[in-house]
Amino acid sequence: MNVNPPPLLPNAPPFRHLPAGVAIPLARAERKICKRSREELYAFDIRGNEVLYVPGQHPREIELSDEAAALCRDRIVTHNHPNHGGSFSIVDLEFAIKNDVREFRAVDGVRWQFVYSLHRPDGGWPEGFFEEVYDEYRRTLPAVEARHQREVEQGSMSKEDSLYELLHETWERVKGVLGLDYRRIPWSD
Numbered sequence: 001m002n003v004n005p006p007p008l009l010p011n012a013p014p015f016r017h018l019p020a021g022v023a024i025p026l027a028r029a030e031r032k033i034c035k036r037s038r039e040e041l042y043a044f045d046i047r048g049n050e051v052l053y054v055p056g057q058h059p060r061e062i063e064l065s066d067e068a069a070a071l072c073r074d075r076i077v078t079h080n081h082p083n084h085g086g087s088f089s090i091v092d093l094e095f096a097i098k099n100d101v102r103e104f105r106a107v108d109g110v111r112w113q114f115v116y117s118l119h120r121p122d123g124g125w126p127e128g129f130f131e132e133v134y135d136e137y138r139r140t141l142p143a144v145e146a147r148h149q150r151e152v153e154q155g156s157m158s159k160e161d162s163l164y165e166l167l168h169e170t171w172e173r174v175k176g177v178l179g180l181d182y183r184r185i186p187w188s189d
Helices: 020-033 066-070 090-098 129-154 159-178
Strands: 041-044 050-054 076-081 103-108 114-119 181-186
Touching: 020 041, 020 076, 020 103, 090 103, 090 129, 129 159, 159 181
Parallel strands: 076 103
Antiparallel strands: 041 050, 041 076, 103 114, 114 181
């Protein structure tokens, strides 16, 4: 595995859909947090102004006050996943939906291959939508876990790959049912 992540440049795939004014500071922030050992969070407005930074307190979670969470409304919010890499937890999606985040991102801090992204619908998150997401997640996750367990037992998938891919595969299935604008974007072409 590489010791250093590849460069995250503003013209790389994770940023191409964004105006340059936000792509540049977002790329800098994601480059900074991708190797940190604790989860950290940045929020930017659509013009690229940093409106919130939460330094790492814990390896697997970020603690936000209600006031800080309110600053994430209609913002582009990014954070790192330093220990497991991989995609969003259900807590991540709850935060993004309930706080009306414009785009929610997670930077892979393990393999440095992907940025995970969830875009809010143009009209905003529908009332009660998180409950639909949660219910579908709870239906989907056990099936993905069972398939991964079989593949690990058969030797066709490593435990490490299973942990890394589990949530991504779950969200891909949930996306297909509920129409989430969820993406796993490679760091480079």
